Amino acid sequence: MMGIMKTGALVFCCLCAVLACRSQITDSHTEANVPKGTLFNEYFNRDLKGYFCVESKDCTVEYELLRDGPTQTGISYPKYYLWVRCSKKNTMDQEGAVRVAAIEQKRFDVTNFLSRDEISKSPEQVALVFPAALVDKIVQKARGK
Numbered sequence: 431m432m433g434i435m436k437t438g439a440l441v442f443c444c445l446c447a448v449l450a451c452r453s454q455i456t457d458s459h460t461e462a463n464v465p466k467g468t469l470f471n472e473y474f475n476r477d478l479k480g481y482f483c484v485e486s487k488d489c490t491v492e493y494e495l496l497r498d499g500p501t502q503t504g505i506s507y508p509k510y511y512l513w514v515r516c517s518k519k520n521t522m523d524q525e526g527a528v529r530v531a532a533i534e535q536k537r538f539d540v541t542n543f544l545s546r547d548e549i550s551k552s553p554e555q556v557a558l559v560f561p562a563a564l565v566d567k568i569v570q571k572a573r574g575k
Contacts, residue, residue, distance in 0.1 A: 460500055460508045463532045474530075477538040482516040482524060489518045493528070496564050500532060507531035510538070511564055513571050527568045529559055546572045 465473045475491065483489030493512045500508035509531055516524040526545040530538045542559045549556055549572035556565050 460502050460532075463508050463534055464500055465532065465535045469535070473536070474538055477530075478514065478528075478540070481540045481543075482514070483518070486518045488520075489516065489523075491516050496527070496567060497561075501561065507533050507539075509541070511560060513568070514543075526572070527556065527560060544568075 464470065474493070478491045478493060479489065482491050492515045494514075496511040496513055500510055502508045509529055512528045512530060514524070514526060514528045515522065524543075524545060526543055526549060528540055528544075529542040531541050532538055544556060544559065549569060553569045553572070556568050560568055
């Protein structure tokens with residue numbers, strides 16, 4: 431009986447150590463890629479405008495984070511999930527859900543964009559790009575709720 435308890439305690443300690451190391455790797459990877467302080471919003475705005483406003487100078491981009499903070503999976507770049515509204519010449523041009531990767535504290539790359547129309551026509555595609563916890567929220571936003 432005592433041997434089983436010792437083995438159980440050893441397995442528990444190993445599991446805790448693995449989880450702690452994973453957390454430290456995740457935190458360090460996030461820290462190495464997400465811009466600090468005021469650069470965060472500056473780069474976010476710059477890079478979203480670069481993606482959505484390529485052919486227009488009279489263009490504004492507004493965004494809403496769908497989740498607080500980045501999502502880190504393994505050693506990939508940290509991801510942010512947004513709802514974006516792009517207006518050109520004071521008229522709504524594009525609106526939808528965006529997945530953005532933070533890269534080396536220097537930029538954000540848009541990896542996926544699903545427009546409001548695409549989401550409304552085919553809501554099942556949201557689950558192919560976005561985390562399950564955000565799917566309903568994104569579909570509801572596309573429906574205007």
